[in-house]
Amino acid sequence: RKKYRIAVIPGDGIGQETTPEGLRVLDAAARRFGFDLELVHYDWSCEVYSRTGKMMPDDGLEQLRQSDSVFLGAVGWPGVPDHVSLWGLLIPIRRGFDQYVNLRPCKLLPGATTPLANRGPKDIDFYVVRENTEGEYSSVGGRMFPGTDREFVSQQSILTRIGCDRVMKYAYELAMTRPRRKLTSATKSNGITFTMPYWDERFAEMGKNYPGVTTDQFHIDILCAHFVQHPDWFDVVVGSNLFGDILSDLGPAVAGSIGIAASANINPEKAFPSMFEPVHGSAPDIAGKWIANPIGQIWSGAMMLEHLGEKAAADAIVSGIERMLSEGGPRTRDMGGQAGTVDVGKALAEAV
Amino acid sequence: RKKYRIAVIPGDGIGQETTPEGLRVLDAAARRFGFDLELVHYDWSCEVYSRTGKMMPDDGLEQLRQSDSVFLGAVGWPGVPDHVSLWGLLIPIRRGFDQYVNLRPCKLLPGATTPLANRGPKDIDFYVVRENTEGEYSSVGGRMFPGTDREFVSQQSILTRIGCDRVMKYAYELAMTRPRRKLTSATKSNGITFTMPYWDERFAEMGKNYPGVTTDQFHIDILCAHFVQHPDWFDVVVGSNLFGDILSDLGPAVAGSIGIAASANINPEKAFPSMFEPVHGSAPDIAGKWIANPIGQIWSGAMMLEHLGEKAAADAIVSGIERMLSEGGPRTRDMGGQAGTVDVGKALAEAV
Numbered sequence: 013r014k015k016y017r018i019a020v021i022p023g024d025g026i027g028q029e030t031t032p033e034g035l036r037v038l039d040a041a042a043r044r045f046g047f048d049l050e051l052v053h054y055d056w057s058c059e060v061y062s063r064t065g066k067m068m069p070d071d072g073l074e075q076l077r078q079s080d081s082v083f084l085g086a087v088g089w090p091g092v093p094d095h096v097s098l099w100g101l102l103i104p105i106r107r108g109f110d111q112y113v114n115l116r117p118c119k120l121l122p123g124a125t126t127p128l129a130n131r132g133p134k135d136i137d138f139y140v141v142r143e144n145t146e147g148e149y150s151s152v153g154g155r156m157f158p159g160t161d162r163e164f165v166s167q168q169s170i171l172t173r174i175g176c177d178r179v180m181k182y183a184y185e186l187a188m189t190r191p192r193r194k195l196t197s198a199t200k201s202n203g204i205t206f207t208m209p210y211w212d213e214r215f216a217e218m219g220k221n222y223p224g225v226t227t228d229q230f231h232i233d234i235l236c237a238h239f240v241q242h243p244d245w246f247d248v249v250v251g252s253n254l255f256g257d258i259l260s261d262l263g264p265a266v267a268g269s270i271g272i273a274a275s276a277n278i279n280p281e282k283a284f285p286s287m288f289e290p291v292h293g294s295a296p297d298i299a300g301k302w303i304a305n306p307i308g309q310i311w312s313g314a315m316m317l318e319h320l321g322e323k324a325a326a327d328a329i330v331s332g333i334e335r336m337l338s339e340g341g342p343r344t345r346d347m348g349g350q351a352g353t354v355d356v357g358k359a360l361a362e363a364v
Numbered sequence: 365r366k367k368y369r370i371a372v373i374p375g376d377g378i379g380q381e382t383t384p385e386g387l388r389v390l391d392a393a394a395r396r397f398g399f400d401l402e403l404v405h406y407d408w409s410c411e412v413y414s415r416t417g418k419m420m421p422d423d424g425l426e427q428l429r430q431s432d433s434v435f436l437g438a439v440g441w442p443g444v445p446d447h448v449s450l451w452g453l454l455i456p457i458r459r460g461f462d463q464y465v466n467l468r469p470c471k472l473l474p475g476a477t478t479p480l481a482n483r484g485p486k487d488i489d490f491y492v493v494r495e496n497t498e499g500e501y502s503s504v505g506g507r508m509f510p511g512t513d514r515e516f517v518s519q520q521s522i523l524t525r526i527g528c529d530r531v532m533k534y535a536y537e538l539a540m541t542r543p544r545r546k547l548t549s550a551t552k553s554n555g556i557t558f559t560m561p562y563w564d565e566r567f568a569e570m571g572k573n574y575p576g577v578t579t580d581q582f583h584i585d586i587l588c589a590h591f592v593q594h595p596d597w598f599d600v601v602v603g604s605n606l607f608g609d610i611l612s613d614l615g616p617a618v619a620g621s622i623g624i625a626a627s628a629n630i631n632p633e634k635a636f637p638s639m640f641e642p643v644h645g646s647a648p649d650i651a652g653k654w655i656a657n658p659i660g661q662i663w664s665g666a667m668m669l670e671h672l673g674e675k676a677a678a679d680a681i682v683s684g685i686e687r688m689l690s691e692g693g694p695r696t697r698d699m700g701g702q703a704g705t706v707d708v709g710k711a712l713a714e715a716v
């Protein structure tokens with residue numbers, strides 16, 4: 013019997029409410045598909061920061077390293093600046109564990125409401141593959157002539173050959189597993205003329221190894237427009253850290269699933285644990301009311317099982333979500349229902 | 365009788381077809397509102413480049429400088445790389461004439477079709493103000509260790525105090541003229557931690573001069589999502605060169621007007637001529653067929669007249685467009701009709 017060690021970090025706000033429901037469904041899947049989950053809980057959060065001055069202990073990464081995966085709720089709370097909360101917990105895990113792929117499914121689930129007119133589930137079903145360690149989110153930059161009229165700030169965007177090639181390889185491989193075998197690259201080489209032409213170069217170069225994949229590329233401005241006008245054009249989309257970030261919020265928005273979208277921060281080589289988290293944040297406005305929708309958390313759990321090699325269990329969770337939504341199961345308020353967080357979690361555990 | 369000198373650059377592809385219709389409507393407006401337009405035509409284009417090796421003559425900017433405004437069609441043609449066509453004509457004009465504001469109306473016109481469900485003209489009516497000279501489109505960068513595994517490229521993003529303050533001032537002033545007096549800033553200070561926090565700082569600082577303007581700010585990822593989910597939230601949106609570029613394609617896409625959207629590249633101090641161009645490109649696929657929609661070009665002409673101080677004439681053109689569309693006047697194919705470019709131009713000249 014296989015056993016996986018999972019580091020659980022509920023974090024802040026509704027993360028405290030959705031994580032237990034994620035675990036409830038994971039537990040049901042483990043029992044049905046015959047594997048064990050060993051859970052190790054961490055209370056790292058803004059709340060702990062306010063008492064200890066640290067988002068995680070100095071040896072935090074070493075502690076997490078013992079686990080097969082990290083299952084995260086949400087990070088961030090009003091009053092704690094982002095450079096403390098995000099850069100003290102979320103970003104160090106992504107980078108420290110070289111989780112260089114951020115993967116997000118953009119899928120119109122049956123029964124979910126897209127803001128687009130005349131679009132059904134078969135029109136919106138693609139993945140965004142985002143580079144997750146370099147690019148526009150660099151640590152090289154600074155400010156000059158502070159406080160004067162000549163003041164300026166500068167920040168480098170950096171693309172390495174290693175960084176581009178490995179995320180593109182992942183994207184091409186993913187495209188190979190999809191029926192349409194299509195890969196789109198997000199660029200802006202007509203305006204950002206040092207980094208983005210290099211991105212294009214590496215995309216074309218890697219493509220030589222995948223003659224079976226159909227490719228195209230669009231500048232990010234018109235690509236965002238196409239997401240709205242022609243979501244059916246896309247199958248797998250690969251982008252830099254910033255472009256991937258934008259597209260992986262816009263994609264779920266177009267699919268009407270931004271409140272329920274899942275994401276995976278993956279180290280494909282499994283040299284380090286990967287991390288799975290819903291796309292939504294800590295939602296201070298509804299935290300503590302137990303009305304948050306746990307589907308994003310539960311769907312992230314499915315992505316975790318798939319990464320661990322439990323594909324059948326992962327599929328059972330995703331189809332459980334689809335079935336529950338299309339058969340009119342319990343819904344939280346954001347989806348027009350009255351159910352609480354726990355009701356949805358229980359229904360999905362049942363469905364699995 | 366006032367007289368304005370207009371440099372006309374039809375450029376490439378459908379620019380050759382839409383520009384004459386823009387001029388036809390401008391001419392009608394001039395006659396009705398009592399001013400003169402002195403047109404100076406320039407054939408600068410990829411076609412001329414292929415004969416002469418230059419997109420514009422060495423003294424191109426000096427020639428244009430004699431005019432009050434530049435009226436541009438489209439730049440770019442297959443086979444001529446962007447760094448030649450765009451960086452040889454469009455970008456040098458924007459930068460050489462310090463056109464630091466790129467202004468684009470995002471408006472759902474009556475009779476136009478938005479891809480969004482259940483949205484009408486009063487839900488989508490805002491402006492995107494884009495910084496047009498610095499930021500992510502910088503000229504500082506390069507490549508190291510070429511051809512090896514250690515290869516990397518780097519490009520700086522640069523925000524200056526002068527550059528931020530002047531575009532923000534313009535955006536705040538524009539917000540003051542709008543009934544809702546609301547200004548939204550596009551940021552990404554949670555991920556891009558040197559430049560974007562500075563953008564936020566200058567936005568807050570400038571806001572002190574405009575207590576009557578309501579402000580908010582969103583990270584670009586969720587802002588793109590909000591454009592799709594809640595376009596009615598926005599009134600004036602200000603963004604850096606890249607973020608403004610993205611939002612000013614996404615905004616018109618959401619409004620169903622990407623094929624007919626207008627844009628202005630403005631030097632507000634009028635130290636240099638400003639430039640007015642449709643958002644669409646040269647559209648090689650339909651060029652030469654005289655079926656291109658000239659509304660974007662004509663609308664850009666209205667923005668030009670407004671900038672020159674002929675507000676009544678500008679308003680007459682915009683309401684002419686709205687009237688023609690809602691009363692079922694001639695439409696090109698992209699809007700579901702059968703009319704040619706010239707038919708629409710004539711109808712609008714008539715309407716004015």
Ligand SMILES: CC(C)[C@H](C(=O)O)[C@@H](O)C(=O)O
Binds near residue numbers: 202203450
């Ligand atoms: C052609 C390109 C360089 C340009 C830009 O990004 O500035 C275009 O997208 C625009 O918005 O006018």
Ligand SMILES: CC(C)[C@H](C(=O)O)[C@@H](O)C(=O)O
Binds near residue numbers: 555
């Ligand atoms: C919180 C922020 C730094 C983060 C990012 O941009 O990476 C978030 O938007 C995400 O996509 O996970």
